[in-house]
Amino acid sequence: MERPYILHMFTPGRQMSPFDINMAADAGYQLVVPYADVGLDAIRGLTQDTIFSRGPKGVARTGIFIGGRDAVLAADMLERARDSMVKPFIVSLMADPSGAYTTAAAMVACVEGALRKHHGLGLDGRRVVVLGGTGPVGRIAGVIAAQAGAEVHLSSRNGIDVAEEAAQQTARRFGVVLHGVSGGDRAAVRSSVAEADVVLACAAAGVQVLSAEDLGLATSLKVAADVNAVPPEGIAGVGVMDDGKPLPAGAAGAVGIGALAVGNVKYQTQHRLLVQMVEGNQAVVLGFAEAFAKAREIVAGQAG
The missing domain is CATH 3.40.50.10280 (Methylene-tetrahydromethanopterin dehydrogenase, N-terminal domain)
Known part of the structure; x- marks a missing residue:
């Protein structure tokens, strides 16, 4: 037997x-x-x-x-x-x-693929902002992106001190460089994404972290990815099935990746x-x- x-x-x-x-x-x-x-x-x-x-x-x-x-x-x-x-x-x-490990891995891999397909770029040197960056998916997505050469900023709606603590703790544990950035209010969120090449929305289900107006101010944005499958979408205009769909707001050529596209991977x-x-x-x-x-x-x- x-x-x-x-x-x-x-x-x-x-x-x-x-x-x-x-x-x-x-x-x-x-x-x-x-x-x-x-x-x-x-x-x-x-x-x-x-x-x-x-x-x-x-x-x-x-x-x-x-x-x-x-x-x-x-x-x-x-x-x-x-x-x-x-x-x-x-x-x-x-x-x-x-x-968290497989979700973060899928999210970053999808973003990397979209960067190459739509912009001819990799993650190396890209500015990545992780909204909801102090949770398990956000932290690991940040580490993976940093290991791929990105400049990564973990954002927290609880302010800069919480974001910095999470960034430094995670960075020490995994041997990468991570930065904290405040997402404590709308002005802080808009400031953080203004020059971002990539935005990763890793907040709790049913929480919208970027409105259409916020997204319109992200003038350097190339790819926005969201893991929230519960309405409303975490990033306005990024549908759960989107996989490289042009965004209705933000920089010209920016594309969105939705939760089910990430979830499939x-x-x-x-x-x-x-x-x-x-x-x-x-x-x-x-x-x-x-x-x-x-x-x-x-x-x-x-x-x-």
Whole structure:
């Protein structure tokens, strides 16, 4: 009898996301086991319980997934799990807290693709403003864009102090340069996007962060992307299905990318990474860098 494929899913929250459980089952895992209220200190013990109980052959059919809502904590948990394993007891690992890693990866990959298609540019040297930049998707999107060479500004509606704290904490953790910028009032938001090449709207669902009038003042804008699928749209004039559609306001040639266009790439990215864990011949460690690489492949395939 062949051993079943088992995915152990650790979250510091009260419950594991049903979305992620469904994704794991659809990727081929036969047993999907969630563990709630898992702190960083518990990761070593849980990881070693996972690996030593199956033997060298069983670990090839075993994986660990890390969820939660904290993008930085998930990265710490992923590293702790990786460092807790002993050869030959090595299993595949993946982190995607609240879908933040795969969503951020998909968002930035879509923006990069639109920049190349419509403007002949990459992210290197572009000024990127992340509205709702202190949340998990906003922080990781900022890190990915910064790693690709962009000048990234994380915005917070709670003001410059909160934005700066999030930017510096995230920058230190991931070894990039990030800047904080205030989104505390309409004037601050307009000032922040006035010279932006790219705007990423990562605020809470149902919150509009840029009105049509605000967008009209973004005279350098090339691409605006929104992950909000709940009305009203996060950026006025960017529909959920838009994928490189010209914007009704803002700089000439600016295009918009909507939540479902990003979501399609996000879904494919998460699915393919989970399948890689199930079907791969070697154990892998999958964080947002690997998610971005996969999202880039998907966007390039769509363009080709």
